Amino acid sequence: TSSQPTFDTTIQRRKTRPVKVGNVTIGGGYPVVVQSMINEDTLDIDGSVAAIRRLHEVGCEIVRVTVPSLAHAVALAEIKQKIIKTYQDVPIVADVHHNGMKIALEVAKHIEKVRINPGLYVFEKPNTNRTEYTQAEFEEIGDKIRETLEPLVVSLRDQGKAMRIGVNHGSLAERMLFTYGDTPEGMVESALEFIRICESLDFRNLVVSMKASRVPVMVAAYRLLAKRMDELGMDYPLHLGVTEAGDGEYGRIKSTAGIATLLADGIGDTIRVSLTEAPENEIPVCYSILQALGLRKTMVEYVACPSCGRTLFNLEEVLHKVREATKHLTGLDIAVMGCIVNGPGEMADADYGYVGKTPGYISLYRGREEIKKVPETEGVEELINLIKTDGRWVDP
Ligand code: SF4
DSSP, X not given: OOOSOOOOOSOOOOOOOOEEETTEEESTTOOOEEEEEOOXXXXXXXXXXXXXXXXXXXXXXXXXXXXXXHHHHHHHHHHHHHHHHXXXXXXXXXXXXXXXXXXXXXXXXXXXXXXXXXXXXXOSOOOTTOOOOOHHHHHHHHHHHHHHHHHHHHHHHHHTOEEEEEEEGGGOOHHHHHHHOSSHHXXXXXXXXXXXXXXXXXXXXEEEEEEBSSHHHHHHHHHHHHHHHHHTTOOOOBEEOBTTOOSHHHHHHHHHHHHHHHHHTTOOSEEOOOOSSOGGXXXXXXXXXXXXXXXXXXXXXXXXXXXXXXXXXXXXXXHHHHHHHHTTOOSOEEEEXXXXXXXXXXXXTOSEEEEEEETTEEEEEETTEEEEEEEXXXXXXXXXXXXXXXXXXXXX
8 A cells, every 4th residue: 555645636526416318317426418419400300310310329418409490399209209219219309499488398298308598588579778677677577487488397397307498698688688798697697597487396307508609708607607506505417518619620629628627627417519510520529528537438548648859669650550459449548658768657557558668669568567578560469469468358
């Protein structure tokens, strides 16, 4: 045993209640759930079934589908049945925009979760001269929202289904804007108003989101919401996402900047990376974020040095070869290092190490122990043999 002090670097997640969405649970200490949204027209039944399946096959655990009209709600019912018959039961969230209570009530019968946007429940008539709402006016509208929302809340509650209160920075209701400004506070108050309505009807299968396209706004809004909910004794899980993050490298970095910052604070129980690309492209980004933070381990963790003048082989090429040979394994850490300049500790305690030794030769490590020196040309093959000897190999 070692007497060295230790420091726990595990992320302490905010305690949340478990919310069941079909066969997946969000919150309650369950692994952070990965979700995305298909971009097919929901009226295209076969296209939507195929898109849901494609997403699920690459690791999307909950799939969102847009439902802009009653016809779409009916189509989604058919999609749900078809996916069960031809593939398996994938948890589906219906995104109900507008003040579409009829749509929401219909679709709630067929899928596991309904997402609503509080900013779209507007009863105030646009009045360009208006600059504020009196307390009485504010509450009067709140009462109307409650009346409108009640049947959906009761339906979801009685069916044991879930709701996401999905606030968007870009679509706050006017009275929230005038009262709290176009601010994280306005977003939080908007969510709290809907949460209170649900709670008053004894419905608590809630997930809340605070999306914004600006990362600092999004981060501030989620942090404020988590703080306010903790103060109020509310333990609802949070759905994280940066809206309109764009595409390519910057879209991924922008999403990661927002989502990972919050996850590192312990905030967030489900994530979606929104890219202007095929939705399947979002899933590896989600899993990479979770893996990098140590929240879920779904692939091999590669530790590799950036290479430098001391590098004894073509590091980029070798890392690529090692990855190609081992990427199907899960739960392993493999280090690929140009040399052992500062000792095996630099390999971050990887399970296996592939390290430059002398020109033309590499050393294989198991943990911090050097196992053998082999010609570089046999390096990858010998690494596989070592993993096999340890019984940690599975065929691809
Ligand atoms: Fe250079 Fe060696 Fe450091 Fe890699 S591990 S960057 S080769 S000194």
